[in-house]
Amino acid sequence: MSGMNDELLALSGLDDGWLDRRVFWDRDVYELELERIFARCWLFVAHESQLPKPGAFITTWMGEDNVLVVRRRDGSIGAYLNSCPHRGNRVCTAEVGTARGFVCNYHGWSFGLDGGLTGVHESAAFGREPGFDRSRLGLTPVAQLDTYKGLVFATFDPGAPPLRDYLGDFAFYLDVILDNDEGGTEFAGGSIKSVLGCNWKIAAENFAGDALHAGWTHASGAEAMLGRGVPDLGAEDAESYHVNANGHCWEFNLDGVGNAATLGDPRVMAYLRDHEKRFAERLGALRARMVGSISSVNVFPNFSFLPGQNTFRTWQPKGPHRTELHTWVLVNRNAPQDVKDAWRKGAMMTFSPSGVFEMDDGENWELATRSNAGVVTRKQRLYYGLGSGTAIEHPELPGNVHRGQINDANQRAFYRRWSQLLRARTWDEAAS
Ligand code: FES
Ligand SMILES: [Fe+2]
Numbered sequence: 001m002s003g004m005n006d007e008l009l010a011l012s013g014l015d016d017g018w019l020d021r022r023v024f025w026d027r028d029v030y031e032l033e034l035e036r037i038f039a040r041c042w043l044f045v046a047h048e049s050q051l052p053k054p055g056a057f058i059t060t061w062m063g064e065d066n067v068l069v070v071r072r073r074d075g076s077i078g079a080y081l082n083s084c085p086h087r088g089n090r091v092c093t094a095e096v097g098t099a100r101g102f103v104c105n106y107h108g109w110s111f112g113l114d115g116g117l118t119g120v121h122e123s124a125a126f127g128r129e130p131g132f133d134r135s136r137l138g139l140t141p142v143a144q145l146d147t148y149k150g151l152v153f154a155t156f157d158p159g160a161p162p163l164r165d166y167l168g169d170f171a172f173y174l175d176v177i178l179d180n181d182e183g184g185t186e187f188a189g190g191s192i193k194s195v196l197g198c199n200w201k202i203a204a205e206n207f208a209g210d211a212l213h214a215g216w217t218h219a220s221g222a223e224a225m226l227g228r229g230v231p232d233l234g235a236e237d238a239e240s241y242h243v244n245a246n247g248h249c250w251e252f253n254l255d256g257v258g259n260a261a262t263l264g265d266p267r268v269m270a271y272l273r274d275h276e277k278r279f280a281e282r283l284g285a286l287r288a289r290m291v292g293s294i295s296s297v298n299v300f301p302n303f304s305f306l307p308g309q310n311t312f313r314t315w316q317p318k319g320p321h322r323t324e325l326h327t328w329v330l331v332n333r334n335a336p337q338d339v340k341d342a343w344r345k346g347a348m349m350t351f352s353p354s355g356v357f358e359m360d361d362g363e364n365w366e367l368a369t370r371s372n373a374g375v376v377t378r379k380q381r382l383y384y385g386l387g388s389g390t391a392i393e394h395p396e397l398p399g400n401v402h403r404g405q406i407n408d409a410n411q412r413a414f415y416r417r418w419s420q421l422l423r424a425r426t427w428d429e430a431a432s
Pocket of ligand 1: 085086087104106107108
C-alpha cells in the first residue's frame with residue numbers, strides 16, 4: 001500500500017470533523033474495501049423466510065462476489081460462490097427459486113444443495129483422469145454462516161469473530177425490530193432492485209445517522225404526500241440519540257410512530273398502537289418507543305433499514321461510483337394479512353425506485369459522488385463536525401451513545417470503523 005493511502009486511510013481529520021473526499025472516488029480505496037471490508041465482515045445475505053424449505057435458494061452479492069444461498073436437505077442453510085469450478089461460469093442464473101440441484105450451462109457439471117459436485121457430462125473421460133477428484137470440485141462455500149433472529153449473515157473470513165460478537169452491543173437495538181413480537185419476522189414477498197450512480201458509503205452513512213437531511217430533502221415530498229412537512233428534530237432537549245457499536249449505527253427519537261406515520265395507513269398505526277403494551281413487555285418501555293419512530297439504521301458495512309417504514313436494503317458496491325440497491329419489506333409474521341399488505345404498499349410508495357423519498361435521496365447521492373470527479377473539488381475536505389461533545393452515558397442504552405439525532409456522531413463512527421478495518425491486517429488489530 002502506498003504512503004499516500006496509509007495517510008488517507010487513517011482519516012486523521014475525522015475526530016475534528018473532517019473527511020477526505022477521496023474515500024468516495026479513489027479506485028485503490030475501493031479495491032481495498034472489497035478485500036478488507038466486504039471479504040472479511042459479516043454481510044447480510046437473506047432472511048430465513050426467503051428460504052422456507054429444502055431446495056429454496058436466492059442469489060445475492062457479497063461485495064462483487066455473487067453467492068448462492070440455499071436451504072439444504074437437512075434444513076440448514078449453505079452459501080457458496082456462484083461460480084463453477086470448471087471454467088468459472090455462473091452456476092445459477094436465477095435470482096430466486098426452488099431447485100433439486102444446479103446444473104452449469106457451459107459443460108453440464110451439476111451440483112447438489114450442499115454445493116458438492118454430483119455429475120459431469122462425458123463422465124468416462126473425466127473418470128480416466130487420475131487427478132480428477134469430485135470431492136475437491138464442489139462450489140466454494142463461505143467461511144462462516146450464522147443467523148440472528150431471522151437474518152442470515154455470512155463471511156468469507158474464517159478468522160472473523162462470531163456473528164454475535166460482530167454485532168456486539170448492537171444486538172440490543174436490533175431486537176427492537178426483530179424481536180418485538182413472539183412470532184418473529186418475515187420478508188413480505190417480492191423485492192425491488194435499482195441502480196444508483198453513487199458511492200455505496202454515501203447511502204450507508206445516510207442511514208447510519210443523517211436525520212439532518214430529512215426535514216430539508218424530504219420536506220416537499222412529505223408535504224405532497226402527507227400534507228405536512230417533516231418536524232424539526234434538533235431541539236436542545238429533544239429526546240433523541242445517535243447510538244453505535246462496532247460501526248453499526250442507529251439514530252432515533254422516541255416518538256414511537258413518526259416513521260410509520262409516513263406510510264399514511266391507519267391499519268399500520270392501529271397495529272402499532274394496539275401492540276404498544278406488548279412491545280413494552282418484550283423490550284422495556286424505552287425500546288418500545290423506538291419500534292416505529294423517526295429513525296434510521298445501518299449495520300456495518302452495507303445493510304440498512306428504516307424502523308416504521310420497515311424497508312430493509314443492501315447497498316451493493318459496483319465500482320466506486322455505482323451502487324446496486326436491493327430492497328425488501330419486513331413484517332411481523334403474526335401480523336394480520338391486511339396490516340402486512342399495508343406495510344408493503346406503504347413502503348413501495350415511500351422507499352422504492354418510484355417512492356417519493358427514495359427519489360429525493362438518490363439525486364443528492366449521485367450529485368455528491370459525481371462532484372468529486374473534479375480534480376480540484378476532490379482535494380477539498382468535507383465537514384462532519386456536528387455533535388462534538390454530545391457523548392453521554394445512558395443508564396439503559398449500551399454502546400456509544402450521543403444525545404440528539406441532528407448529529408454527525410454516527411457518521412464519524414461509521415468512518416472510524418471503516419478506517420480501522422482498511423488498515424488492520426487481523427481482526428485483533430481492528431478491535432474497536
Ligand atoms: S464452466 Fe461449468 S461446466 Fe464448464
Ligand atoms: Fe432520505
